[in-house]
Amino acid sequence: MKKNGFSLIEVLIAIMLVGLAIASLVAANISFTKSNAAGTDLSIAEFLIEQIRERSISVNYDDLYGLEHFDDVTFSPPISADGESLNDFAAFSEQITVENVSESNFEQVVSNHSSSFVRVTAKVFLNSKEINSASWIRARH
Numbered sequence: 001m002k003k004n005g006f007s008l009i010e011v012l013i014a015i016m017l018v019g020l021a022i023a024s025l026v027a028a029n030i031s032f033t034k035s036n037a038a039g040t041d042l043s044i045a046e047f048l049i050e051q052i053r054e055r056s057i058s059v060n061y062d063d064l065y066g067l068e069h070f071d072d073v074t075f076s077p078p079i080s081a082d083g084e085s086l087n088d089f090a091a092f093s094e095q096i097t098v099e100n101v102s103e104s105n106f107e108q109v110v111s112n113h114s115s116s117f118v119r120v121t122a123k124v125f126l127n128s129k130e131i132n133s134a135s136w137i138r139a140r141h
Contacts, residue, residue, distance in 0.1 A: 045124035045132035048094055052122040053136060054081035056098075061140040064098050064118055072097055078124070092131075095123040106137055116140040 006014075056064060058081065076093035078086045086092075101119045102108040109119075116139055123133040 041126055041131055044089060044092065045126070048078045048086070048089065048092060048124045049122045049132060049134045051079065051081045051086075052094055052096055052120070053134070055079070055083065056120045056136075056138055061118070061138065064120070064138065091127055093125045093128075095125065097121045101137070 074093050074095045075085075077090045078092050078094045080086055097120070099109045099119045099121070100111070100113050100115050101117050102110050103115050103117055106117065106119060118138050119135055120138055121133065121135040124131050
């Protein structure tokens with residue numbers, strides 16, 4: 001007997017394999033989309049940290065503690081290097097701390113402001129979840 005076409009079992013197996021392939025592609029696409037979103041958030045956080053770094057460098061050393069309450073403050077929305085609000089990033093916030101550190105050990109905080117060095121720490125949050133942080137040392141000129 002001559003066979004023309006596929007049997008019902010062959011068609012069902014082919015449909016199952018195609019469905020499995022499509023489900024795998026959808027799952028991979030979801031994973032790639034989440035990774036891309038996380039990468040975008042991290043890039044924005046790096047940009048916002050750089051804005052704070054530029055702002056801290058552009059002001060006089062003695063003004064770091066008094067600059068718009070720069071120490072122990074959270075900016076929401078974040079601010080630019082010029083101090084302007086970045087309303088396009090309203091879901092993000094920046095938390096800045098300024099600590100006077102020992103001249104011989106930048107990890108040791110001193111409370112009397114006698115050192116010529118401060119450590120500025122910027123943390124960036126997205127909807128109250130910390131995305132990134134960075135610290136740098138600023139010296140008195």
